[in-house]
Amino acid sequence: MRCAPQFLSILLAVGASTCLTSPARAQGGPSTTRSREHATVKDHVRRGQRARAAGQWTEAHAAYKAAFDAADPESTTERDRAEIAGELGLCELALGKYRDAAEHLAWSLEQREALPAALQKRFEEGQRKATPHVAKLRVSVDPPDAEVFVDGKAVGRIARVYTLFVEPGLHMVRARAPGGEDAFQSVRAVAKAEHELSLHVSRAPVSSAEEGAPLSPNETPRPLRAPAAAQARPASPWASWPGTARIGGIAVTTATAAAGSVFLLRAHVVHGDLRERDVTLRAQGWTSHTCREASAPASCAGIRDQVNERDLFATLGKVSLATSAVFGVATAASFFTEVAFFGGTPRATGVRLVPVTTNERAGVLLEGAW
Template identity: 30%
Template sequence: MMMTSRSLAVVLTVATLMAAPDIAAAQPAAPPVAPGTAPASAADATKRAEALVDKAKSLYLEGKYHEAEEALRVAWELNPTFDVAYNLGNTEYQLKKHKEAATYLSFALRHWPLLKGVAKLKPNAEKWLAESRAHVGALKVSVTVAGAEVLVDGKGVGRAPLEGEVFVDPGEHRVEATHLDYEPASQTVGVAKGGTAEVKLAITPVKAAPQASVGVKTEGGANGSFAGAGGPAVAQPLAPVEPPPGKNWVPVIALGAASVVGLGVGIGTTVASNNASGDAHTQSTAIIEAGAQCVRPEASWVGPCEKVRSDASRADTLGNVARVAYIASGVLAIGAVTYALWPKSKRTEPTLVLPVVHSSGAGLAVMGAW
């Protein structure tokens, strides 16, 4: 997990600021974007989160835990890293919100970095988690199909496989698993304070609806009959079936080849984006281990900090290019399949299926006569 130097600095300097909601394996939704504005980049979201953590630090030190909690929850939505979870878990712990404290603190401990500077804070998180855990119950949920949505008491907590336990209030809870291609499954379990309940949900594929049988007229009998449980029947075809008209396969080949090219571009830019992100992470870690930071860097660290920002921006740009390439590849593939399966019209006008890709999305343009 990549961690900014600013948010790490907050953890190191605010050892008393920290406790947690039902996040399990789910990632929080991005904050809404005002109409007419572009969505914030990853770098912008990180900066906003850092500012909110600074604000929460001041509020916490003033004893305004509720206001600090509100700021940290927004910071978590913008930048869900271990240090934000640690601070938020501590704050929830101070508010005696044990379920939320256990959730965020367990996340922080699962993603704790191997850095000497934060090792001394880990016992705090373990102590707060143990105390909060004693007041709530925990559910260990497993589902037979990956990607199924898991709900506890009707509230989504993530998709299978969940990363950790789901912390709940003591008592009975209904756990469900749903998937578009599978029948849903559910189980009601009871869990005691400080206890753990294991829930295993097996979901099965949705069965196709049976097709209505067609009656077949049989030989024999004055009035005739329909085949049933009796002897063999001789089928009487109602009408001859015309063979399907020929199809021009050149567009299918062209669209398929273009789809492969788009996929290759997507993979290449994804690799480049990951490399840039890795460079930014390596440089950021080096700065942190050297005891510096990039919010107000000293003169000797201005260059390295600019390199971190440049690599992060490049990774974001390449990631966007990769997404457009994957979308274009998918659209071209859909165009090829659509053209291949589309029945040819008996009229003389041709049917054209053309991909349309632009900066805000992609689609297909179908032209012809029906």
């Protein structure tokens, strides 16, 4: 019986030590994870510094990009993030990626108070070198929760005023908000210039107070009524003809261009046969007046048929290419004149074709629901 108190005291001591050590381990988990992430960011930065010192800008860019993506407010300081963004921008400047360089250097210099004077000077010098190659867009959006896209690519953050850098050329800026129609605006960006854009996304009409009021327990829910404007305006049978006409125009343009190429190729082949035949006949003593004489050989009829065939295919090829050019220009012009002829912004439903051109590529952005 005298051993029972000692055994009980041993059990209490073991339980107390377990309770004390378990919370300590639980509290040490997140801090250990943060320190590991911070060490990873530092490893990327050290790798970027070694590559930059060796003049290996591609490797340095990859390392600083990995550090920039891994850095977050919980594991790094504001100075760390600003310095990483600035070094990433300098690597992009050395690689000729001027738009990305201007964007990351501008982001870094927004936290210039956290940077030493020497780093501020380096990043400002890099920003001055990148700016002449890009254009700056200041886009104001209403409402502020609208999502902004540039050439179909989301900007990735929400703000009322955006400061964006783009390559010189034609760009399409779009704003989208829940429950509203998209707002579009195209801009021809000029290097070293700053462009002001304003996009307003119109909200969908809200239901009346009566329709939005809560129902009583015994009241039967009523179906929502469509807006008065939608009820009063019936759907027009011509509402979808621009898109259909454009599809037809693209089809005709493609078909006539292909046919014209085939016709001209055939005319070229026949012309080559005639030249070879001419060389052979001249070697046999023929002249350019042989087939014009009264006693012309019978083979002259075949030569005339080949000449007529060549001229026919050449004419058909030229007419087909001219037709293709006309339909192509008319179809392309319809994209730029839709707003002028039909008013407002492009329709929010259906399929939209938006022309997009940059200094590197040109094409058509197809979007919508189908």
